Amino acid sequence: MVPCPQFAAKMALGVTIGPLNxxxxxxxxxxxxxxxxxxxGQSSAKRTIPxxxxxxxxxxxxxxxxxxxxxxxxxxxxxxxxxxxxxxxHRAYIRHPGAVVLLPLVDHDxxxxxxxxxxxxxxxxxxxxxxxxxxxxxxxxxxxxELVEETGYAAAQLDVVCEFYxxxxxxxxxxxLVVAQDLTAxxxxxxxxxxxxxxxxxxxxxxxxxxxxxxxxxxxxxGLQCFLLDHHxx
Numbered sequence: 001m002v003p004c005p006q007f008a009a010k011m012a013l014g015v016t017i018g019p020l021n022x023x024x025x026x027x028x029x030x031x032x033x034x035x036x037x038x039x040x041g042q043s044s045a046k047r048t049i050p051x052x053x054x055x056x057x058x059x060x061x062x063x064x065x066x067x068x069x070x071x072x073x074x075x076x077x078x079x080x081x082x083x084x085x086x087x088x089x090h091r092a093y094i095r096h097p098g099a100v101v102l103l104p105l106v107d108h109d110x111x112x113x114x115x116x117x118x119x120x121x122x123x124x125x126x127x128x129x130x131x132x133x134x135x136x137x138x139x140x141x142x143x144x145x146e147l148v149e150e151t152g153y154a155a156a157q158l159d160v161v162c163e164f165y166x167x168x169x170x171x172x173x174x175x176x177l178v179v180a181q182d183l184t185a186x187x188x189x190x191x192x193x194x195x196x197x198x199x200x201x202x203x204x205x206x207x208x209x210x211x212x213x214x215x216x217x218x219x220x221x222x223g224l225q226c227f228l229l230d231h232h233x234x
Contacts, residue, residue, distance in 0.1 A: 068092060073132050074171070094171025100143045101130040101219040103161070103227055104153055104180040109203040111227060112151050112183070113220075117195040126199070126209065127220045130175075143178040149189045151198045156182035161226060161233070166219060177223050179233050203228070 069076040075095045083089050104112035117124045131146030133139065140158045148154055161177045190196055201209070206224055209215050215224060227233065 073097075074173075094173065096132075096171050096173035097135045097137075098133045098139075098174045098176070099130060099166070100133065100139055100146060100176045100178050101128050101223055102143055102147050102178050102180050103128060103223045103233070104147060104151060104155065104183060105233065106183055106200060111201050111203075111206060111224075112153055113199050113201050114150055115197040115199055123216075125217050125220075126201075126215060127217045128223045130219060139176045139178065143176075143180065147180055148186065149191070150194070150196050152186045152188040153180070153183045153198075154186055155180035156184070162222075164222060175219055175222075177219075177226060 064080040065077050067075050067077050077095050078092050080088050116127050129150040133142040143158050159179045163176045166173045166175050215221050
């Protein structure tokens with residue numbers, strides 16, 4: 001049986017579809033349900049390993065990776081990954097050197113934030129300062145550089161509070177939240193493509209911004225929630 005064009009297109013995209021004239025799909029596998037296929041009456045459906053028995057770490061070791069795109073800040077790679085249905089699936093991910101997000105404290109109740117024009121979403125977002133690490137660069141080195149570049153402030157004290165993955169479904173970018181204290185004001189050192197305006201925001205306003213869903217940047221939400229919940233940062 002030859003699938004119709006619409007069905008074939010969905011299979012090519014890896015879309016799992018419900019039963020179609022007695023056939024079923026499993027990833028990119030098409031098998032006859034409760035009937036004979038082209039194997040002399042034996043079903044061509046492959047046995048799927050239950051999630052609890054699937055060795056995820058072993059599968060990662062067996063995977064193959066190739067680079068699809070290289071940029072100045074990250075690479076896009078494709079993995080050939082063995083899966084529970086016995087097949088090899090192709091998945092694209094972002095390979096990232098890591099980044100920092102800063103919580104600059106002017107005092108116990110005041111944070112230096114930035115109004116950042118984000119081309120990717122076509123909006124100006126209120127964010128915490130942040131930046132990408134150079135490969136192998138120490139976290140606090142990145143933090144000190146990015147703080148000066150984006151806000152003009154220099155910090156005498158920098159401390160890592162926590163680390164988290166920004167979007168593990170898309171890539172391996174590991175972000176470190178760094179509290180910056182003992183600040184000295186200065187001039188911004190923006191890159192040519194950056195359009196950033198520093199803004200001092202007090203605790204009460206931050207709480208209102210979070211409660212009203214006005215903060216739309218995920219790393220900033222992590223940092224501000226930490227600020228609002230932990231009164232021992234200073």
